[in-house]
Amino acid sequence: xxxxxxxxxxxxxxxxALVLSACSEDxxxxxxxxxIVDASFYQTDDQVLASTALLYSRVWFDYNDKASxxxxxxxxxxxxxxxxxxxxxxxxxxxxxxENGAAWRSxxxxxxxxxxxxxxxxxxxxxxxxxxxxxMAIAEARxxxxxxxxxxxxxxxxxxIIEDNIKILSDTSVSRNTPESVWKFITNEMRAVVNxxxxxxxxxxxxxxxxxxxxxxxxxxxxxxxxxxxxxxxNQVFLDSAKYYADRVITxxxxxxxxxxxxxFLFPYxxxxxxxxxxxxxxxxxxxxTQNTSPSYLAYSADIANGDGWGGDKSxxxxxxxxxxxxxxxATGLQGRTLDQRLxxxxxxxxxxxxxxxxxxxxxxxxxxFPFTGTDNNFLAIKKxxxxxxxxxxxxxxxxxxxxxxxxxxxxxxxxxYAEAVxxxxxxxxxxxALAYFNTVHMRAGLPVFEDPLTFDVxxxxxxxxxxxxxMAWYDLVSLHYYDAAKAYSILNSQDRGIFFTAPDQFPNPTxxxxxxxxxxxxxxxxxxxxxxxxxxxxxxxxxxxxxxxxPPVDYYGN
Numbered sequence: 377x378x379x380x381x382x383x384x385x386x387x388x389x390x391x392x393a394l395v396l397s398a399c400s401e402d403x404x405x406x407x408x409x410x411x412i413v414d415a416s417f418y419q420t421d422d423q424v425l426a427s428t429a430l431l432y433s434r435v436w437f438d439y440n441d442k443a444s445x446x447x448x449x450x451x452x453x454x455x456x457x458x459x460x461x462x463x464x465x466x467x468x469x470x471x472x473x474x475e476n477g478a479a480w481r482s483x484x485x486x487x488x489x490x491x492x493x494x495x496x497x498x499x500x501x502x503x504x505x506x507x508x509x510x511x512m513a514i515a516e517a518r519x520x521x522x523x524x525x526x527x528x529x530x531x532x533x534x535x536x537i538i539e540d541n542i543k544i545l546s547d548t549s550v551s552r553n554t555p556e557s558v559w560k561f562i563t564n565e566m567r568a569v570v571n572x573x574x575x576x577x578x579x580x581x582x583x584x585x586x587x588x589x590x591x592x593x594x595x596x597x598x599x600x601x602x603x604x605x606x607x608x609x610x611n612q613v614f615l616d617s618a619k620y621y622a623d624r625v626i627t628x629x630x631x632x633x634x635x636x637x638x639x640x641f642l643f644p645y646x647x648x649x650x651x652x653x654x655x656x657x658x659x660x661x662x663x664x665x666t667q668n669t670s671p672s673y674l675a676y677s678a679d680i681a682n683g684d685g686w687g688g689d690k691s692x693x694x695x696x697x698x699x700x701x702x703x704x705x706x707a708t709g710l711q712g713r714t715l716d717q718r719l720x721x722x723x724x725x726x727x728x729x730x731x732x733x734x735x736x737x738x739x740x741x742x743x744x745x746f747p748f749t750g751t752d753n754n755f756l757a758i759k760k761x762x763x764x765x766x767x768x769x770x771x772x773x774x775x776x777x778x779x780x781x782x783x784x785x786x787x788x789x790x791x792x793x794y795a796e797a798v799x800x801x802x803x804x805x806x807x808x809x810a811l812a813y814f815n816t817v818h819m820r821a822g823l824p825v826f827e828d829p830l831t832f833d834v835x836x837x838x839x840x841x842x843x844x845x846x847x848m849a850w851y852d853l854v855s856l857h858y859y860d861a862a863k864a865y866s867i868l869n870s871q872d873r874g875i876f877f878t879a880p881d882q883f884p885n886p887t888x889x890x891x892x893x894x895x896x897x898x899x900x901x902x903x904x905x906x907x908x909x910x911x912x913x914x915x916x917x918x919x920x921x922x923x924x925x926x927x928p929p930v931d932y933y934g935n
Contacts, residue, residue, distance in 0.1 A: 419502040421509040425579065428493050428513045431520045432581065432656040434665040435489045438482035439527075440655060440782055441669050446475040447531065447912070448847025453871040453903075454696045455723075455758065455845060458689040465873060467903035471916030479531065480915050483524040484538075490521035491541045515572035519583055522562040522569075523591065523784070529558040530598070530854045531912045534929030537561055551924055557932035559599045566592050576630070580647050581781075586629035587653040590785050593621035593793045598851075600797075601858030608860045609801050619797035622790040625652070626813070631787040637821055638721040642732060643763040643780060652785040659772040659779030668761075668778040674845075676724070676757035679736040680744055680764055683775040691755035692723040692844075695871040697891060699840050701823060709876070710891035717822040718841050724757040726878055727886035733764035748883045753875045753894040760845040788842055791817045796835050804829035817842060857910060865905045874901030 417423055442461075449455045450464040457465055463473045470476070494517045501510050528535045534552040538544050553561075566588050573585040600614035625631070632649045634640050640650065647654060657668035672684035679685070694710070697703055702714035720728055726748035733744040744764075746757065763780050766773045773779065791813040798810040805811075806829050818826050818838060826834070839852055857864035875894045880886030893901075914925055 418497060418500040419504050421504075421506055424497060424501060424505050424509055424513045427496065428516045429656075430489060431486070431493065431516060433658070435486045435520075436482060436655050436782075437665050437669075438478040438485070440657075441478065442673055443475040443479040443482065444670070444782075444847040445674070445845060447479055448850045449845055452849035452853055453693055453868060453873055454840060454849045456691060456693050456873050458691070458755065458875055460689060462900075466900060467868065467905055467909060469909075469912055471913045471919065476912055477915040477917060479527070479912075480918065483528050486524040487521050487538055488541055490517040490524075491539060493517040495541070509578075511572040512574065512578065515569035515588075516583060518565050518569045519573070519588055519591070522565040522595075525558055525562045526595065526598070527851075529555050529562075530851055532914055533911045534558075536924075537932045539934075551927040552929040553932040554929045555602060557929075559595070559602050561932055561934075563592070563595050563599060566595060577647075581654065581656045583653055584629075586625050586631065587785065589621045589629075590625045590652045590787075590790060593618050593625065593790060593797075594785070596621065597793050597797055598855045598858070600800075601855055601860075604859035610859050612800065615797045615800045619794055622794040622797065625787070625790045626794065629787070633787055633816065633820055635820075637717045640783075640786070641721060641760050641763075641780075643769045646779075646781040650787045651781075651783060652787060652790075654784055655782040657779055657781055659769075659774070659777055661774065661777065667776070668780055668782065669776045670782070671761050671763065671773075671778045671780070672776045674758040674760075675762045676755070680733050680762070682766055682773055682777075687758055689755060690758050691875075693871065693873050694876050694891065694893065695873065696840070696844060697723075697756070699837050703891075709893060711888065713888040715822045715824075716841060718844075720759070722758075722760050722844050724759050725880070725886070725889055726754070727880040727883045729884065730759070732768060733762070734768050745884050748880060750877060752892075753877050753897065755875075756878060758845055783846055788817050788820075792835060792839055792842070795830055796832070799830055799832060799835065804831045806830075814838065861907065861910075864910070868903060868905035871903070872901050873903065 418427060445455065446461050446464045447469075450457065450461055451467060451469065461475070463469050464475060494514050497510060497513050497517075525535070525537070533555055535558060536544075536550055537553045537558060538550075544550060570585050570588045570592070573583060573588055575585055577584055596614045596618035600610035600612075600618065603611045603614065629652070631652060634648060634650050639645065640648070646656075655668075658666055660667050672681065672686060674687045674690065675681040675685035676688045676690070677685045697719075698705070698710055700714040700716050700719050702716070703710050703712045719725070724730070724746040726746055728746045730744040730746070735742050735744040748754075761780060761782070763769050763773065763778065769779070795805075795810040795814040798807045799805045810830060811826070814830055814835070815825055821841070828834075836852065836856075840849055843849065853864050853867065856867075872893070875897045877892045877894055879890045879892075881888045881890070919925055
């Protein structure tokens with residue numbers, strides 16, 4: 377009988393062949409290209425640190441490329457593509473959808489490489505490696521493995537837990553493990569690594585104990601719904617744990633919010649004071665796999681890119697635009713303006729100016745003013761992670777080769793986790809600290825103080841505006857689905873994902889916009905989400921070669 381050998385063929389063959397390319401000078405020397413398991417390599421602290429550098433970039437490449445926004449934003453309804461990636465936009469992701477396979481593959485590569493790093497360091501680390509560095513490097517690998525498993529369990533439900541690459545190749549009895557088992561495993565893993573990580577980064581971009589404690593806040597908030605007691609009642613112990621860890625990170629980490637929201641994505645923003653964990657990409661001519669390719673697909677035109685810029689049909693959805701305070705419903709559509717600075721930093725509206733980006737125009741070039749085009753439909757292009765041409769970033773970008781990092785966790789999330797954990801199973805809360813933390817994020821965006829009681833809808837909307845196009849909205853919906861599936865379906869099924877027309881009141885320098893649904897685009901505006909299509913289907917290529925993936929899941933008790 378075939379087993380998981382196909383799924384993990386890269387663990388035994390591909391992973392050892394991968395080059396652990398250093399992402400920057402901060403990640404030190406790179407291991408030998410031909411043998412990363414060579415015992416002679418793991419002899420110094422620098423070599424051991426270099427052996428885990430890949431875990432910050434290349435193993436995440438397939439997910440970061442296009443899958444992150446396809447799953448995290450298109451499925452969630454915050455953004456859409458009018459002509460491409462329609463399966464994800466229309467909530468019809470199949471076993472053959474490319475981004476589905478890319479995400480699954482990437483997460484298991486992360487797990488396989490993390491396992492390999494743990495094994496190699498334990499087996500080969502020489503006397504010249506300090507115990508502190510050895511523990512830290514192993515903790516990095518366990519951290520990455522746990523983060524990958526969170527994405528797996530939230531997207532596909534029951535998945536196999538793999539801690540030993542070699543053992544899995546000869547074990548024909550391995551099955552998927554229950555979601556409850558996966559959540560228990562990754563929470564225990566993250567708790568275990570906290571004390572082995574430093575309080576400040578040992579190298580720029582490396583994770584710290586605060587990265588792990590931030591992940592624990594996130595994990596416990598999600599897990600509170602997995603183990604909900606009664607209809608819609610989240611586990612109070614886990615809510616309290618989420619609150620505890622979020623507050624610790626806010627209070628003790630030394631991290632701080634960037635003063636201006638737009639600066640979070642204004643080059644060079646890498647490893648700023650708000651980042652708790654980021655993927656470490658680098659502009660690297662001639663190399664492939666350690667650079668950020670996602671901006672190539674997000675930038676709306678080659679006019680603002682490096683010969684790429686294929687995101688012309690990508691846009692905020694009608695539903696997402698309606699979430700911004702000040703954009704109000706009218707008899708004919710939506711109209712207004714918002715004080716929320718996050719809109720301009722996330723999506724481009726006609727007439728909005730971005731002086732940091734060069735724009736090619738007929739007869740020359742200017743600082744970017746997003747064009748006003750069309751008569752009955754146009755698109756509100758993606759701004760986040762779009763940094764412009766090479767000249768706009770000091771020459772550090774090229775065709776499908778960008779060096780700006782990808783946020784995996786920001787401090788802003790801790791403030792909102794705390795507020796949601798305090799809200800817990802209540803309809804609303806006026807807890808002063810929860811309100812103060814909520815307003816720390818809310819007012820940073822340029823909005824007035826929020827004085828009403830906090831509800832789930834208020835916090836959920838804040839998270840949407842804060843993290844749109846950061847691949848997070850889908851996971852917020854999955855977290856809700858754990859304890860209130862009906863509400864998650866209601867949110868998704870009420871969204872308008874169709875095309876529309878946006879007109880500024882004047883061009884350039886608009887002060888408001890009018891949004892009108894395109895009259896002839898009457899189909900494919902809404903989706904139908906239900907228990908049958910909410911989770912992603914396991915990629916068809918995996919199912920055809922690994923029958924064990926179709927076995928009923930079992931609890932996991934560890935190696």
